[in-house]
Amino acid sequence: MELSSKKKLHALSLAEKIQVLELLDESKMSQSEVARRFQVSQPQISRICKNKEKLLADWCSGTANRERKRKRESKYSGIDEALLCWYHIARAKAWDVTGPMLLHKAKELADIMGQDFVPSIGWLVRWKRRNNVGFGARHVLAPSFPPEPPPPGLTSQAQLPLSLKDFSPEDVFGCAELPLLYRAVPGNLGACDQVQVLLCANSRGTEKRRVLLGGLQAAPRCFFGVRSEALPASYHPDLVVPWLEWLAQFDRDMGQQGRQVALLLAARVVEGLAGLPGLYHV
Missing domain, CATH: 1.10.10.60 (Homeodomain-like)
Incomplete structure (x- = not known):
């Protein structure tokens, strides 16, 4: 009698395991259905679910080899x-x-x-x-845009407070955007490793607006299974900051509080706006 051979284990890469988690969460497929799709056993899918947090952490860290199928612990x-x-x-x-x-x-x-x-x-x-480590040429991180010259007519920093004399420090806001290179180590920098950050606070530092992040992905994998309301910042799927929408919302918020405030913006931002929205409280 011929003995049946053991079924060969089909190991999944980290990228495939993330796809499994996405299917289970978004399509509401059963574990058995997902197992058939990936040609693995149902217990393998169950183990992936149990290790969900660890897998997502490895995926988001960027240091794990995403095509590696098994992660063996080193003796050392x-x-x-x-x-x-x-x-x-x-x-x-x-x-x-x-x-x-x-x-x-x-x-x-x-x-x-x-x-x-x-x-x-x-x-x-x-x-x-x-650890997905490679040696390469060092990258010199250049600024995203050159320093701006002072606006015409503003010859001294001492002149700036004079234009704000009618506002209390709590009602003077500064707003700026900057690139955040969250994996900025030499030799490991790509377009997907950058987000644009919009920061805004008043001159006292007592009031900080919700941070706005702009990225390249419409639905970043690191947000998988996380409600956007629970995040400490808002996310916009584009590296270009939506200034018109942001300014309109800022103006509405100040109006609801019955405030008249000053908002300092970079000259580059103001010049780049095709038309300012109707602002009544800024």
């Missing part, structure tokens, strides 16, 4: 994590990190931790693959 996980932390610090300081430097630092960390460990080239290759 403490050294692994400590070296990765040192690596990010070194790249943030624009150091030229090389393989020999990493091997030397790994040995140094092992000695500090009291572990009998001699890192090899093979271990370093596996460490780089595990």
Whole structure:
């Protein structure tokens, strides 16, 4: 009698596991239906659900290899994590990190931790693959736009308060946009690694408007399963700040509070607006 062979395990990559979670959350498919679609067993889908938070954290961190199908824990996980932390610090300081430097630092960390460990080239290759680390040319982060000259007629900073003498400090607001390079380490910077941030507060610092983030994705994966109302900031699916909408909402909010306020904007922003909305309280 011929014995049936064991069913071969089909491992899913991190990207595929995130797709599984999205299908279960958005399409309301059952675990069995999702298992058939990905040609895996239902218990595998169940384990993915149990590890949902860990998988999402790995996905959002950007350091995990998203195409890797199994995540095996290193025997020297403490050294692994400590070296990765040192690596990010070194790249943030624009150091030229090389393989020999990493091997030397790994040995140094092992000695500090009291572990009998001699890192090899093979271990370093596996460490780089595990942590999605690559060596490349350093990037010099240039500003998104050049410094602005002072507006015509404003020859001294001392003149600015004179134009605001009719407003209390609580009613003088400043607003600016800036790029946030949240993975800004040399050699690992792309367009998807930037969001645009809009900040606004009064001159006392006692009132801060809700932060507005602008990104490239309409539905970022890091927002998966999270209600937008629970976030500490608003999100706009575009790197271009919607100034007209933001100003109109700011004006309405000030009107509801019965206030007349001053709002300081960069000259570049004002010039870029095709037409200011009807503002009655700003």
